[in-house]
Amino acid sequence: MSKADKKKAPDRMERIVNLAKRRGLVFQSSEIYGGLNSCWDYGPIGVELRRNVKEAWWREMVWSRGDIVGLDCSILMHPRVWEASGHVSGFTDPLVDCKKCKSRFRADHPDVLAKHAETCDGELTDSRQFNLMFRTFMGPVEESANVVFLRPETAQGMFVNFGNVLDTQRRKLPFGIAQQGKSFRNEITPGNFLFRTREFEQMEMEFFVKPGEEAQWYDYWKKERFDWYLRLGIKPDNLRMREHESDELAHYAKGCADVEYKFPFGWSELEGIASRTDFDLKQHAEWSKKDLSYFDEESRERYVPYVIEPAAGADRATLAFLVDAYDEDEVEGETRVVLRLHPRLAPVKVAVLPLMRKDGQPEKAQEIFAQLRPHMVAQYDQAGSIGRRYRRQDEIGTPFALTIDHQTMEDGTVTVRDRDKTSQERVHESDLLAELLRRITG
Amino acid sequence: MSKADKKKAPDRMERIVNLAKRRGLVFQSSEIYGGLNSCWDYGPIGVELRRNVKEAWWREMVWSRGDIVGLDCSILMHPRVWEASGHVSGFTDPLVDCKKCKSRFRADHPDVLAKHAETCDGELTDSRQFNLMFRTFMGPVEESANVVFLRPETAQGMFVNFGNVLDTQRRKLPFGIAQQGKSFRNEITPGNFLFRTREFEQMEMEFFVKPGEEAQWYDYWKKERFDWYLRLGIKPDNLRMREHESDELAHYAKGCADVEYKFPFGWSELEGIASRTDFDLKQHAEWSKKDLSYFDEESRERYVPYVIEPAAGADRATLAFLVDAYDEDEVEGETRVVLRLHPRLAPVKVAVLPLMRKDGQPEKAQEIFAQLRPHMVAQYDQAGSIGRRYRRQDEIGTPFALTIDHQTMEDGTVTVRDRDKTSQERVHESDLLAELLRRITG
Numbered sequence: 001m002s003k004a005d006k007k008k009a010p011d012r013m014e015r016i017v018n019l020a021k022r023r024g025l026v027f028q029s030s031e032i033y034g035g036l037n038s039c040w041d042y043g044p045i046g047v048e049l050r051r052n053v054k055e056a057w058w059r060e061m062v063w064s065r066g067d068i069v070g071l072d073c074s075i076l077m078h079p080r081v082w083e084a085s086g087h088v089s090g091f092t093d094p095l096v097d098c099k100k101c102k103s104r105f106r107a108d109h110p111d112v113l114a115k116h117a118e119t120c121d122g123e124l125t126d127s128r129q130f131n132l133m134f135r136t137f138m139g140p141v142e143e144s145a146n147v148v149f150l151r152p153e154t155a156q157g158m159f160v161n162f163g164n165v166l167d168t169q170r171r172k173l174p175f176g177i178a179q180q181g182k183s184f185r186n187e188i189t190p191g192n193f194l195f196r197t198r199e200f201e202q203m204e205m206e207f208f209v210k211p212g213e214e215a216q217w218y219d220y221w222k223k224e225r226f227d228w229y230l231r232l233g234i235k236p237d238n239l240r241m242r243e244h245e246s247d248e249l250a251h252y253a254k255g256c257a258d259v260e261y262k263f264p265f266g267w268s269e270l271e272g273i274a275s276r277t278d279f280d281l282k283q284h285a286e287w288s289k290k291d292l293s294y295f296d297e298e299s300r301e302r303y304v305p306y307v308i309e310p311a312a313g314a315d316r317a318t319l320a321f322l323v324d325a326y327d328e329d330e331v332e333g334e335t336r337v338v339l340r341l342h343p344r345l346a347p348v349k350v351a352v353l354p355l356m357r358k359d360g361q362p363e364k365a366q367e368i369f370a371q372l373r374p375h376m377v378a379q380y381d382q383a384g385s386i387g388r389r390y391r392r393q394d395e396i397g398t399p400f401a402l403t404i405d406h407q408t409m410e411d412g413t414v415t416v417r418d419r420d421k422t423s424q425e426r427v428h429e430s431d432l433l434a435e436l437l438r439r440i441t442g
Numbered sequence: 443m444s445k446a447d448k449k450k451a452p453d454r455m456e457r458i459v460n461l462a463k464r465r466g467l468v469f470q471s472s473e474i475y476g477g478l479n480s481c482w483d484y485g486p487i488g489v490e491l492r493r494n495v496k497e498a499w500w501r502e503m504v505w506s507r508g509d510i511v512g513l514d515c516s517i518l519m520h521p522r523v524w525e526a527s528g529h530v531s532g533f534t535d536p537l538v539d540c541k542k543c544k545s546r547f548r549a550d551h552p553d554v555l556a557k558h559a560e561t562c563d564g565e566l567t568d569s570r571q572f573n574l575m576f577r578t579f580m581g582p583v584e585e586s587a588n589v590v591f592l593r594p595e596t597a598q599g600m601f602v603n604f605g606n607v608l609d610t611q612r613r614k615l616p617f618g619i620a621q622q623g624k625s626f627r628n629e630i631t632p633g634n635f636l637f638r639t640r641e642f643e644q645m646e647m648e649f650f651v652k653p654g655e656e657a658q659w660y661d662y663w664k665k666e667r668f669d670w671y672l673r674l675g676i677k678p679d680n681l682r683m684r685e686h687e688s689d690e691l692a693h694y695a696k697g698c699a700d701v702e703y704k705f706p707f708g709w710s711e712l713e714g715i716a717s718r719t720d721f722d723l724k725q726h727a728e729w730s731k732k733d734l735s736y737f738d739e740e741s742r743e744r745y746v747p748y749v750i751e752p753a754a755g756a757d758r759a760t761l762a763f764l765v766d767a768y769d770e771d772e773v774e775g776e777t778r779v780v781l782r783l784h785p786r787l788a789p790v791k792v793a794v795l796p797l798m799r800k801d802g803q804p805e806k807a808q809e810i811f812a813q814l815r816p817h818m819v820a821q822y823d824q825a826g827s828i829g830r831r832y833r834r835q836d837e838i839g840t841p842f843a844l845t846i847d848h849q850t851m852e853d854g855t856v857t858v859r860d861r862d863k864t865s866q867e868r869v870h871e872s873d874l875l876a877e878l879l880r881r882i883t884g
Contacts, residue, residue, distance in 0.1 A: 021610075022610060023610055024511075024606070027603060027606045029515065029518070029520070030519045030522070030602055031602070031606065032730035032734075033520040033602070033729075034520070036519060036520045036580075037580075039518055041516060041606075042513065042514040043513060043603070043610060044511035044513060044610075044619075047513055047514040050514065051512075063815065063816075064816055065815075066811070066815070066822060069466075070489040070490065071483065071484065072483065072492065073483040073484075074471045074478070074481040074483060074641050075624065076481050076626075076641050077478060077481070078472030078475040078476070078477070080472070081472055095582060130582050134578045134579070134580075135578060136578040136592065137576070137577070138478075138576075138628065138640065140537060140546055140572050140630055148478070150578065150592075160472055160473070161473075161483060163474065164466070164473065164483075165466065165485065165486060168464060168465055182624065184518075186581070186582070188582055198580065199517055199518050284474065288474035290474045373505065373508070374506055377505055383612070
């Protein structure tokens, strides 16, 4: 980042956080009690935005393909799952304490340690491994036999159900299993708004392939997933693919790449695509003593499939779409805040606005509002000048605003205002629904 | 229940659980590790069924109305929330232990205690209060300052955000806030498949009204919520409304009623509708020292709104729709298992089946499959006799099956088979999409 960029960056992020709070996209969790660190609540507008992000992913990954099925596993899983996966022994961060000021730091973050040394001359303890999984106790007795973890990822749910899917869905390789759901990580240093939180929503897919075919499918999924963000409107300049160096890879991995987004706080991971070999299935087969192999009827071979895993975060993706859409421009001599969201992602698709609160315009507007509402998220607004009402919709990214005016009462046409161009055109009310649906999904 | 019903009941439930496992609706969580008590995973078919139940609720409660907004709060909330709500002190079950066999029981379940006395002569301990909230520790140190709870209900998220919604959404009373999401209760005796689980998904709405208007809105929501299940196909004979006796009511409640479903294991609660007065908002106002009142511009009064709360369970609703839809009849001399699900709820809307694997029929079927897939969940199947393929779709409740046969290749018509009537009619491929959409949403 250049110096000028650095100066601009926090301002932009702050403005987005403020807009999110002011317009009901995102609130701090338990705010009236002072908030809960790094936990966030999606407000009436934000909940629709994230729903749309998740729905776009599910539509793309499950419904519109023939080779991926969905799954929804419980957050609480058998503790052995996390022993087999390696999370109990290896999902840790190294921590040190300052003996003087009692602060706690990541031992592997030299910049944080250096900053501490500037303000305190306390000695640090040796570093200890701290497991990032949240623990809780199931059943009425708190004893170790009942310890369960909040899952730190959804992926293991797909691996432990691989046999169930094979047995019930009559699938041939290659095929995938997709899941969306909450995961929890007891991060030492959460932060950057929705970017790194202790409770977050994942969108993961495990694609099972014949060993030897993993390289082509790894390339395929890298391209697919990168393009998904572009198709939903992310600016190409703000997106890049970063292939991991070989010393970053887990011992079993054949490759890993991150889709990165240029956030105001720097390039950061949106999604990881990993070529994981047969590591996960073999681990679970060994620990559970269950057969998790696949019989290939064409080649008459039995083998454990290899896996390609695109793992995305719903909250990170929502933040990226929000940041990317945030814009300020000048309209009629005034600065306008506008979210240029893809119509598919926009929380509200259309606003219905009577120009005047008389001459039957509110009644006509309510009539049109009632017609559209079963088909798309719509808002009705009759308070304030038409200019102010447009601005309110621009701020939450509503792509279309309909104005019902005196001409509507005469010829049945309404004006359709385009959020991005701020231009208007008249459409007859009988064509409205089809026209709006075409523009939203087209 | 009559004796004959009792004998039949477990069989029917068992057959439904078996179907759920065999066809990929519901698997036991972590099954390869012996399962995790009372936790369930939704398989490829079940995940779509529950998605449809949740979507139908959201559509009804949020999108198609003008007076309810959505919200999605974090599962982890500030611990003070649960002190204010009364859950820390009062969300408990009384437990006793047997000093001899070490078993643990609900002290308020005399039938369970009597059953124990038949098999063991051990003395019971005094009863103790056991809190049902799951506890975990946030941040790297396990000490009491960091204890947080997994929410036992989503409702408190709406109450603590009442001010945020008021400030940002320009709403006038009456209006509601709706939320769907996971909750957790450390039940002593979970059971009955999806009915009582320790991790479950709620669909709750808080409707805020002017004090004095609560009676009419209580009646309104009882009727609305009862009718919702009927509109989605629940048989009227299997649904009833049970008004609570006054000695069942919480001290602050003005009324409470349960929508009950006649499960094979007996009439059980699907959803509760409660008239909660201003209890929750006043508690949070007191504990947080924040003003949670509303200024009524019409009457120029300031007051704390009263609340009507319809609280449903997504898993219970899914189970009820599944149980209600399960049927066995006779088709062509054979017993057929069929899920008579409402088309809106059906996991798969349409199956595309080439009659023969030759003469261009599979290619034509794939072409039609590709056309329909972007608009509805569809399956392609060419394996086995056409009769067997119909049965497979009947078992998962697919309302329509298309067969591509020799006549299709000549005149472009396909047969559309109706799951319930098992009758067929020919529809031209150019009319298929519109016709199917009409039947699914109509």
